[in-house]
Amino acid sequence: MSEHHTHTEEHGHGEHAALDKKKIWQVFGILLVITVIEFIIALVIIPKGLMSQHVGNFVYIALTLLKAFYIVAYFMHLKYEKLGLQLCLTVTFVFILYFITLMLIEGGYLHLHMSAAV
Amino acid sequence: MDSLSQLDQVKTTAWSGGRSPWSVEYGKIMMWFFLLSDAFTFSSLLVYYGAQRFTKFAWPDPDLVFQSIPGIKDSGAPLVFVGLMTFILIMSSVTMVLAVEAGHRRAKKEVIGWMIATIIGGFMFLGCQALEWSHLHHEGFWWGTIPGIEELKHFFDPSVTNEAAMKVSGQQFANLFFTITGFHGFHVFSGVLINCIILGMTINGTFERRGHYLMIEKVGLYWHFVDLVWVFVFTFFYLV
Numbered sequence: 001m002s003e004h005h006t007h008t009e010e011h012g013h014g015e016h017a018a019l020d021k022k023k024i025w026q027v028f029g030i031l032l033v034i035t036v037i038e039f040i041i042a043l044v045i046i047p048k049g050l051m052s053q054h055v056g057n058f059v060y061i062a063l064t065l066l067k068a069f070y071i072v073a074y075f076m077h078l079k080y081e082k083l084g085l086q087l088c089l090t091v092t093f094v095f096i097l098y099f100i101t102l103m104l105i106e107g108g109y110l111h112l113h114m115s116a117a118v
Numbered sequence: 119m120d121s122l123s124q125l126d127q128v129k130t131t132a133w134s135g136g137r138s139p140w141s142v143e144y145g146k147i148m149m150w151f152f153l154l155s156d157a158f159t160f161s162s163l164l165v166y167y168g169a170q171r172f173t174k175f176a177w178p179d180p181d182l183v184f185q186s187i188p189g190i191k192d193s194g195a196p197l198v199f200v201g202l203m204t205f206i207l208i209m210s211s212v213t214m215v216l217a218v219e220a221g222h223r224r225a226k227k228e229v230i231g232w233m234i235a236t237i238i239g240g241f242m243f244l245g246c247q248a249l250e251w252s253h254l255h256h257e258g259f260w261w262g263t264i265p266g267i268e269e270l271k272h273f274f275d276p277s278v279t280n281e282a283a284m285k286v287s288g289q290q291f292a293n294l295f296f297t298i299t300g301f302h303g304f305h306v307f308s309g310v311l312i313n314c315i316i317l318g319m320t321i322n323g324t325f326e327r328r329g330h331y332l333m334i335e336k337v338g339l340y341w342h343f344v345d346l347v348w349v350f351v352f353t354f355f356y357l358v
Contacts, residue, residue, distance in 0.1 A: 021219060028212045035204055042181075042197055042357055057358050064353040068346055075215045075342045077335075082132075085140040085147070089154055096161045103165050107172035114173070 019074060027074045034067050149336045153343045156305075160347050163301065164354055167294045174287040176278040180356050183273050183291075188249040200356050203246045204348065207306075210239025211345040214313075218338045221331025226320065229334060233317040236341065240310035247303050251296070259292040295355060302351055305344045312337050 045051045073079040132139040171177050181196040217232035258265030267281055270288050316337050325331045
């Protein structure tokens with residue numbers, strides 16, 4: 001048990017060096033800027049017809065994934081963890097991608113073959 | 119050293135046993151795995167929402183459904199209120215990570231200050247969500263309930279004329295909105311409770327006696343996850 005603690009404390013010191021206050025506020029700034037960009041797209045660019053809603057949706061999703069990356073990598077510290085843990089926690093989402101693909105194919109079929117009332 | 123005696127040597131690589139190969143504390147790794155499973159639950163809900171929306175011929179226009187600022191403006195301000203909610207949650211994520219940072223330095227007073235800020239942020243978000251829910255509820259949306267067709271029409275793009283399609287997708291929208299934001303709100307609520315508990319433990323000096331503030335990190339992971347889910351909910355309910 002005591003051995004275990006030494007390990008985690010060493011780890012704690014390593015983390016301390018990696019993420020300081022400056023970096024935290026930097027990441028906050030990035031998250032804020034991305035959100036503001038999303039707002040500009042929704043309130044200015046799409047209503048003015050500079051971008052179609054369809055293209056806008058892809059941009060929203062890309063920006064959302066970018067935000068997710070910053071939250072997970074910096075706030076949740078995953079960037080500073082060992083590669084094994086990083087892979088374990090991210091590669092698993094291949095199942096979600098598979099699920100999304102599956103449901104979109106299914107949804108596309110239903111969209112074409114069901115009446116409007118269903 | 120000949121090759122035979124090399125075989126007898128004790129291996130010391132990360133995966134040869136006797137130590138945590140990822141050098142992550144047990145509780146923290148379990149929190150990660152819990153969050154992974156929770157991410158799957160949220161993904162399933164959101165994927166189902168996406169599939170429903172993709173299937174339907176019409177869907178309520180988010181800019182028409184969410185266009186009020188409770189207590190200030192009744193209509194014509196899409197995204198403003200939810201933008202405030204998003205800002206509050208990101209902000210409380212920042213104060214949480216600052217609490218974790220202070221914990222690394224074992225600065226008890228700073229941890230307490232940032233934890234209080236995080237809890238206030240959590241309560242503010244919950245308050246906003248309560249207003250958002252009651253607004254939608256007053257408009258006639260609830261689980262299994264939608265406004266009458268004349269009111270319902272106002273939430274769709276004017277090009278949509280099929281009333282049956284409006285009723286079906288309006289109901290799906292209401293059910294999914296309350297279920298998904300409700301499930302997220304429940305996470306925020308439990309997050310605030312857990313934050314309160316560890317704030318009490320910090321004030322009590324429990325972590326100081328323990329010699330480390332790892333508990334703040336574990337709860338921090340959960341709190342950031344709540345923020346992470348909101349980023350997705352925000353995109354798929356309010357933007358797309």
